Amino acid sequence: MKGKKMIASKPVRILLYWIYLLVIVFILLEIILRLYNPFHLRLKGDKIILPVNRHQTITNDINPKLDSIITNDRxxxxxxxxxxxxxxxxxxxxxxxxxxxxxxxxxxxxxxxxxxxxxxxxxxxxxxxxxxxxxxxxxxxxxxxxxxxxxxxxxxxxxxxxxxxxxxxxxxxxxHDNLNTRGGWSDFKHYVFENSEVLNLLLNLSRGWRTQKFNNPSHHMxxxxxxxxxxxxxxxxxxxxxxxxxxxxxxxxxxxxxxxxxxxxxxxxxxxxxxxxxxxxxxxxxxxxxxxxxxxxxxxxxxxxxxxxxxxxxxxxxxxxxxxxxxxxxxxxxxxxxxxxxxxxxxxxxxxxxxxxxxxxxxxxxxxxxxxxxxxxxxxxx
Known part of the structure; x- marks a missing residue:
């Protein structure tokens, strides 16, 4: 019985170890990004979040009325x-x-x-x-x-x-007004994303990838x-x-x-x-x-x-x-x-x-x- 208990607890210990490790890494990344954020994905103003010093190349293979390669710099x-x-x-x-x-x-x-x-x-x-x-x-x-x-x-x-x-x-x-506005969302999920550098970075990278694919349906011809x-x-x-x-x-x-x-x-x-x-x-x-x-x-x-x-x-x-x-x-x-x-x-x-x-x-x-x-x-x- 004792051996079975030890075997059963091993996966739990491994899971707890990975959770502990992820929490530590998350905290360290949060500190580092607050001290120095090389990605320049946003500007912390009172409300509007602006993409500062950003270079973006958009590949368009959907809309023949527009250029196939589009440069959008901030x-x-x-x-x-x-x-x-x-x-x-x-x-x-x-x-x-x-x-x-x-x-x-x-x-x-x-x-x-x-x-x-x-x-x-x-x-x-x-x-x-x-x-x-x-x-x-x-x-x-x-x-x-x-x-x-x-x-x-x-x-x-x-x-x-x-x-x-x-x-x-x-x-x-x-x-879209709220999307670029600090404090625009009142629910806890958006509050966390607005105030976490790590989560905000992941969210912006995700949005950037989707934009690169030019799959925003609101801009289809x-x-x-x-x-x-x-x-x-x-x-x-x-x-x-x-x-x-x-x-x-x-x-x-x-x-x-x-x-x-x-x-x-x-x-x-x-x-x-x-x-x-x-x-x-x-x-x-x-x-x-x-x-x-x-x-x-x-x-x-x-x-x-x-x-x-x-x-x-x-x-x-x-x-x-x-x-x-x-x-x-x-x-x-x-x-x-x-x-x-x-x-x-x-x-x-x-x-x-x-x-x-x-x-x-x-x-x-x-x-x-x-x-x-x-x-x-x-x-x-x-």
Whole structure:
């Protein structure tokens, strides 16, 4: 009996030994990573966690509308674009804030509309520095955190806000808003992951591997054809539009906070309306009906665009009331599958088109607001 007891306890002792060993290793790694973390997977700010000094190469073998190899780099600020200049006060500093249509994660660093906009503005303005602070999936909830935690501390000259699509029927921070927010999750599991360097490292490595495989389903292309057409009754459309009222009121409130925060910090806020591939008409490349194309049950192109235009109108009205610039990209951008790979996200050609359209609208505004930076200005730069 005694021998049997010894044999039975041996596996238990081995298990306890491995548990002890794992606990010790975990604690040591936690200490080491807190003292020195060479992976630079996050920046510990008040809330927003930014990928700092990160180089990422994305392999795309799914979407033929995008490059097969995509470079996505983050500078020391955690943004896309050149690092903060040493003589920053002598630059016309511009930061773009928005969701995935601003970040353009699946466009190469030098093909995003933010990068191209900076280049084009430099044709008529001196010392332009432009960075892209867009974050995939963020709504105006996330934009407020980004502005308050990071951007306003830099005191840029201008902040451009491209908003709308992620705020449709949004009454609370989205999954993606919380994903990049310290303290955004209240449950114990997410608390542990947020506060453990080891677990956070493992989680980020896992996410990085999945991103490398380019298997994010939210970024798959939409194949346009006339096989998926649906006409919704006016009663269905009007009911859905009526349901937007509380969301629109809250959206206006968040936009107002963005504007007021910028003004309080001597930053010029510029609002940009959200374009979309769908709406009235037919796609010139495929002939697909952009109004009747079915996006999901109960939602066709007409309804999506009509809803989105309600949010865009909030932007237009607020701009007039607060007397701040509004770039109406929603009306300027052609509805053409050459420029979009799904409902909202831009192809390389689309990003080039966006940059061209925004430059034509924005350059005269900046020349008027910041005359010292005009290339024809005679006075020295500040």
């Amino acid at each position: 500078n020391g600020l955690g943004f896309r674009g050149p690092g903060w200049p040493v003589d920053g006060k002598k630059h016309l500093s511009i930061i773009t804030i928005g969701g995935s249509t601003t970040e353009c994660r699946f466009l190469d660093d030098q093909r995003t509309w933010s990068f191209l906009l900076g280049q084009k503005l430099a044709d008529s303005l001196n010392n332009v520095w432009l960075n892209n602070a867009g974050m995939d999936g963020h709504s105006t909830y996330g934009h407020l955190i980004m502005l308050n935690d990071h951007v306003k501390k830099l005191r840029p000259s201008v902040v451009l806000f491209l908003t709308g699509i992620n705020d449709v029927e949004t009454s609370q921070p989205s999954f 939409v194949v346009l054809n006339n096989d998926k057409l649906v006409e919704l009754p006016d009663s269905v459309i009007n009911k859905r539009l009526k349901e937007q009222e509380p969301y629109l009121t809250a959206y206006r409130s968040r936009l107002l906070q963005l504007v007021d925060t910028c003004r309080a910090n001597n930053i010029l806020p510029v609002l940009i309306t959200q374009p979309n591939q769908f709406g009235a008409g037919k796609d010139t490349l495929t002939g697909a009906d952009l109004e009747l194309f079915s996006l999901e049950p109960g939602l066709n192109g007409k309804l999506l665009w009509t809803m989105l235009e309600q949010y865009n109108e909030v932007v237009r009205v607020l701009g007039r009331e607060k007397q701040i610039p509004v770039l109406d990209l929603a009306h300027l951008m052609p509805k053409n599958s050459l420029y979009f790979y799904d409902a909202s996200h831009f192809t390389n050609a689309g990003a080039e088109k966006v940059a061209t359209l925004l430059t034509a609208e924005l350059a005269p505004i900046l020349e008027k607001q910041f005359p010292a930076y005009r290339k024809t200005a005679s006075q020295p730069l500040p």
